[in-house]
Amino acid sequence: MKLYVIVTLCVLFTITQQISLSEKCVCEFAQSGKTFPHDKLERVQDAASDCNSNLMPQKTIELESLLLGLDRRLPVLEKDVSMLEKEDDGELYGVLSLYVIENEMTEIKELIDKLNSTSLEQEHVTATTTQQLQDLREEMQELETFDTMQVVKRQQANQRLKRDLEQCKNGLHPTHQPTKPPHGTCPYGQFLNISEPRVYTAGEYPGSYKYGAWGRDPKPEAGKESWYWRVILTSSNRYAHYVRFYSTLSSLIIGVSIPGNVKIHPSNPTTNTIQGPNNVLYGGALYYNCYNKDAVCRFSLTSKTVTTLDLPKGTRYNAKGNFCNLDECYQCTDLDLATDESGVWVVYTTTQDFGNLVLSKLEEGEPPVLGKTWRTSVYKQAVTNTFMACGILYATRYVNQEVEEIFYSFNPVTGQERFNIGIFMKKLAPNIQALNYSPVDQMLHAYCDSYMVSYKVQFELLDNQS
Template sequence: MTVIYLVIAALLVPIMASSSAETEHQKRRFHGVQKNGNQCACTVRFAEWEFPVERFKEVQDLSQNCSSSLNERLSELDNSYVSVLNLQLYDKHNLLNMKNRLKKIKNRLESFSVYGNVKIGNCSGGMLRNVTRPLIAQLNPYGSSYAYGAWGMDSMPGSPELYWVMALMSSNIYGNSIRTYSSYKTFLMSNTHVDFIVRSSYTTPNAIQGPGVVLYNGSLYYNCYKSGEMCKFNLNTKNIIHVNLPNAGHSNKFPYCYYDCYGYTDIDFSVDENGIWVIYATEENYGNIVLSKINSNNLAVLQTWKTKLFKKATSNAFMVCGVLYATRFVSKNEEEIFYMFDTVTNQEAKNLNIRLIKFSPNVASLHYNPVDRKLYLFNGGYMLSYGVLFS
């Protein structure tokens, strides 16, 4: 048997090969077998030489499909980016709605905890558990144009019954007088009152700035005009004393805000069973609420507590039994008491979920009275009061 070598040239047109690679690809060597005399028989598999055109076509199609799909995704991203820009520029209402929804979800998640009968504060009543529907709801005596102010009853236990109203007359920021009623009946009828002029003008030193005022033992406590000072106006003697509140932000630096800021609410007075307090914020405490117990006679700061609650994340705050409670906006007709800070234990919680019905979105002032154990709210020009329930 003689072995014959055949050199067969495959006449293929290479597509993506160099000339040397082309030569190597086109030449193959096979062993033949001599049969029937001088005939050479061999098997040649041309498929080994054929370029896989069909497979190349599949890969090419797949590449084109991937490229097309990628371009579509990039186009979608570009369109989404443009949509967000347009939403930010021209549809801020929807952005605000989304922000509102996210805040509500966050608030609901924070409200899942349930407290047992824990002892907090320094009163026997325990923790604030609920608030009634409004017991009193009427327009302030100056009319609906005066949407910012405060009202209530003298908060000193044992003091004569004296209801009062203070409306901010100048730019919803400054005031210079307080109206009083000698009984609950005269307050409801609004037919007999006495006006006290604190200062002759809204724009003089020691005039009233902001709605964070209270009446305690026959004296009005308030933030002095354009300053970080505390003022005390005695209704009987007409004397005013003023004392600096150390490091307190004032004149709209740290007001109550949440959604919308309530102007010039930086320094807010409150009264509970322990006496008179002032609620404010400082740069040193990063804008978080600072709470000070003060001497009602000379306004000296007796003791101070620093919280971790950002003041501009709240709509108002008040004291009950040595416990600070803070509120936040829920809707134009509802407020939530969500936070507490216990000055006895220095413990705080952010999930109280106590709802408060209101008449208007803005909360000008909110404070507690230990005499009748009610909350007093000045809300868009309306005066509301609520009963409080404890655990």
């Protein structure tokens, strides 16, 4: 009986196994389309990234800066040669004049050499990029053949429709000009806007010394009318102990410092050290935040002496009242010195003003004297920088890595504040550590992450001006 049951079970297991094997289903998958070339798409993306880096606007503006420097330098040489021809006495005067002209021609040659090398580099980049773009176009057209659902074509059609719609809207509602700041005592009219960057240069230290300031003296000493100055925070991005000079814009652009450095002290940080980037030159003297003090220092270039002006009690210093954006604060920007047509100003904040901007006029002298003071309702750490133009205070704020906005103005004459100025600055580096307005040529000089950039201030002409 037991043997019979075991035999039956064995037969049943064998039959079941045979049925399972015979009923096994196999499916074959056949792809109707071509395999998408992901490796080619990655190559296209890398090539597009290379094109973007080669076509940065900084490189074009660098070339324009060199041309501007040459344009300003050649008339000076022509004038000096003409003067030599008229007044050459054949003796000492002629020798000295020839020496000056020789130095000028050397500087011009260096400028032209840099201009030629930059031009050749740009030509090579243009040729290479043009070929890259042609190759990218062909590869993208090939990749579009994989778009069987025509998603790309629909996106392109949508983009054209959006562009046409924007043009239609702008036609019906023209773009408004930036809000006009209040009237001030300005010989040029109202501050209306600023240009695209006019000068862009790293000078002799490309990528080094992130913090600093530069500009021109609005009231220069005789013989120094064409000079430019630069302060570089060489110690921990906080301190400096000298001011550097350039005889012309072209020498600044190509990084040739003549007559060189004027030292305040042999080293830093120590007594009379420059603290922070917000410095200005006016009347042959450098104004800056004294080291470790709530005070303004004035360094005379002629006497090489420093005098000090103490600011009101409660003035924030040593990085307690910095300019800031949402991500970071700019260290040691507690005191911002500014110049305009009327002289020197200082922007700061105090504990009594709960961190709001305070504006004071500095009266010339050794030491300078604190003149009239005004208080505002704008919080200093919500501001990235300030500058004065025609007696009006302007403040900026960070929008993104490419744009800064001049959003605020304060008129000391009327006491009027405006928070909707809406003038936008195109940046060539993410951060602006210092802004200086030059009434000599109505330029706004910015120090941006070690680069020197300048903008032309555009004024609305008064009715009686041509």
